[in-house]
Amino acid sequence: MNAPSPVLDKCPTGIAGFDDLCLGGVPRGRATLLAGQAGAGKTLFAMSFVLNGIERCGEPGVFVSFEENPGELAVNMASLGFDLERLQKEKRLHLLHLHLDPHELIEAGEFDLDGVFLRLGAAIDAIGARRIALDAVENLFSSFSDLRILRGEFHRLLNWIKDKGITAIVTTERGRDSITRHGLEKYLADCVVTLDNRVDAQIATRRLRIVKYRGSAHASDECPFILDRNGFSVMPITSAGLAYPVSTERVSTGIPSLDAMLVGGIFCGSSVLVTGTAGTGKSSIAAHLVDAACRRGERCLYVALEESPDQVERNMSSIGFDLAQWRRAGLLRFHASRPTSSGLETHLATVFALVDEFQPKFVVVDPISAFSTASNDEPVKLMLIRMVDRFKSRGITSLFNALTSGNTMAESTAIGVSSLMDVWFLLRNLELAGERTRGLYVCKARGMAHSNQIREFLLTDEGVRLVDVVLDDNGQLLTGSARQMYKSQKEGDAAMRRAAAGRRRAALDNRRQVVEAKIAAMRAEFDEELRVLEAELSQEDADQDAAERAAAAMASRRSGGSRRDEDQ
Amino acid sequence: MNDNDSNEIQHSPPPGDWVLRLYIAGQTPKSLAAMSNLHRICDEHLAGKFQIEVIDLLERPQLAEGDQIIAIPTLVRKLPEPIRKVIGDLSNIEKTLVGLELKSL
Known part of the structure; x- marks a missing residue:
């Protein structure tokens, strides 16, 4: 053995998520106790530890079974894609079956x-x-029956393995009141892990917890884990943390008027929640974002939990979206499964696996409320936290639709989740004047200026259109027909006012003509008088001249020559 | 494979004879006690119709698989069938006799 190192040497199990939980793996050269009920996944965990060691770390391993016969074991492991036969031939794996039959x-x-x-x-x-x-x-x-001997021998066995510097995992059934039925935790004190399989609402969820890890920090929460065709994977609730980089880049929602409400679209990598009652257009908004992302050439993953991909495509074609073209182009991928088809962890793992494989820039989950029918709210929230964290840490923009019904309980579900989300669009049915119309609010938009106004939300052949709010004279919001009526009413009033003004103008024009005619007549009369007067005056002048001339002629004729000189 | 191993050791016992096999791991006090206890029991209860083979697993570890030996010492009654196993140093004579079905409980 090497000189003791101050830092605990760890041996990676290769089990997805578990090594994160215990910051590197199980203690190297020591034994780790794994306790759980029957069927909790102990064998698979232990086998994964051995096989991952062989495949990934080049460390040959021995698997000792006290229970299953090696034939069954090989079949089980083969179902997970391990070829035990080959590994044994290559002398990298040794299966040892210690058969015990107490009756003999x-x-x-x-x-x-x-x-x-x-x-x-x-x-x-x-x-x-x-x-x-x-x-x-x-x-x-x-x-x-002689447990005194057994305990001593078991302790000796562990020490013997430890002396060989071999890293061990020991699995055993859980006890009723203690971690293990035979108190093995006393001898296996370095690292203790428990597995659990609980059933809530008919759906089983497996959980793992690191009870103890001597000399090392470790997560102490219960973490859900799953067993699927990829083997054993643990999904730490806390592993993602909140230390992801954020983007200041904006992406369009595909709805110009909505972008305008957010003053330029949503942040790249943010999470968007769209809540609304049935038929308010949540999926339509999703379709817009998907279409916009695909147009930018980004890959989209659409997790459909209530509709089949064909159904989504058909429904969205009715508002003018050809999502099938994006599917054909390989930009859009659907993952459709019923929430009740498996436990939350399996859903989560499936989505994560798809995200890893497909590397989308944008993910739609439609609707998350479907999970609530299959489970109570708290695990759903935990799952969504992990989903949001995973998406954010990968810079994936995500949209979650949630159905709310009229009552407050369902709204509170959405609100419980809303704190995780960066942007929240609330779609509402607005009932007004015996008509149902749709309204959209931006409830919140972290780090973004946004309009506080409600918009009327129209589903048209070309997708969603947001209409600016119309308020009546009393400040009441008007939508739908009421909005149109109000507008036309306003327009009618204006026309009438215009017509009335026209009529008054015509009347004034008439009066002007009358006045002008009168003025013309008076002027004509005046001119005539003036002419008559001037004519009279000039006649009078002429008459006077004539009289004077006649008088002068008379005088000259009376006075002769001398008088004539005087006058000149 | 187990049958082959058995054939090597067995020397085709006369019909009706008991074949007993004692697994030990080195000459430990427990092994020695088991051997002497076994001989005493056989001499007393199976005089003249028994055969004892002692297998030291330190010398032939591969033989542990055949009879699925976990505890040491282990006494295996190969014949008459069915196989019976008694573990321990056989210091508890009563239990050994019960285990070998030389005495009912």
Whole structure:
């Protein structure tokens, strides 16, 4: 053995998520206890630890089963894609089945477990094992009645493995009141992990918890995990944390008027919640964002939980979207599954696997409220937290639709989730004057200026259109026909006013003509008088001249020559 | 494979004879006690019709698989069938006799 290192050396299990939880893996060169009920996934965990060690770390491993026979084990593991046959031929894996049948055994005096030591030693030496799994050791204990000997021997076995510097995982069944039925936690104190399989609302959720890890920090929460065709994976609730980079880049929602409400679209990598009652147009908004993203050449993942992909495409074609073209172009991928088809963890893992494989820039989950029917709200929220965290840490913009019904309970579900979201659009049915119309609010938009006004939301052949609000004279919001009526009423009034003004103008024009005619007549009369007067005056002048001339002629004729000189 | 191993060890016992196999791992006090206890029991209850093979797993570890040996010492009654196993140093004579079905409970 090497000189003791101050830092605990860890041995990665290769189990997705688990190594994150315990910051690197199980303690190297020591034994880790894994306790859980029957069917909790202990064997698979132990097997994954051994096989991952072989495949990824080049560490040969021995798997010791006290329960299943190796044939069954090989079949189980083969279903997960491991070829145990080949690994054994290559001398990288050794399966050891220690068969115990308590009915054959009679204890008659002192004994030890040297048989186990010998067989284990031979297996370890045959392949140069660095890892070992002891599966279902509770069977060893239940096979012997002298537990005093058993405990001592088991302790000796663990020390013997430790002395060889081999990293071990020991699995056993949980006890009623203690971690293990036989108190093995006393001997396996370095690292203790429990597995659990609980059923809520007919759906089973597996959970894992690191109870103890001597000398190391570790997450202590219960973490859901799943067993699927990829094996064992743990999804830490806390692993994503809140330390993701954020973008200041904006992306369009595909609805210009909505972009305008947000003063330029949503932040790239943000999470958007769209809530609304049935038929308010949540999926239509989703279709807009998907279409816009695909137009930008970004890949989109559409998680449909209530409709089939064909149904989504058909419905969206009615408002003018050809989503099928994006699907054909490989930009859009649908994942449709009923929320009740499996546990939340499986849904989460499936979505994560798809995200890893497809690398989308944009994900739609429609609708998240569907999960609530399959489970109560708290696990749904936890799942969504992890989904949002995963998307954000990858810079994926996400949109979550949630159905709310009229009552407050369902709204509170959405509100419980809304705190996770960066942007929240609330769609409302507005009932007014015996008519139902749709309204859209921007409830919140983190870090973005946004309009506080409600917009009327129209579904047209060309998709969603937001109409500016119309308020009547009393400040009441008007939508739909009421809005149109109000507008036409306003227009009618204006026309009438225009007509009235026209009529008054015509009347004035008439009066002007009358006045002008009168003025013309008066002027004509005046001119005539003036002419007559002037004519009279000039006649009078002429008459006077004539009279004067006649008088002068008379005088000259009376006075002769002398008088004539005087006058000149 | 197990049958082959057995054939190597067995020397085709006369019909009716008991074949008993004692697995030990080195000459430990428990092993020695088991051997002497076994001989005493056989001499007393199976005089003249028994065969004892002692297998030291330190010398032949591969033989542990065949009879699925976990505890040491383990006494296996190969014949008469069915197989019976008694573990321990056989210091508890009563239990050994019950285990070998030489005495009912």
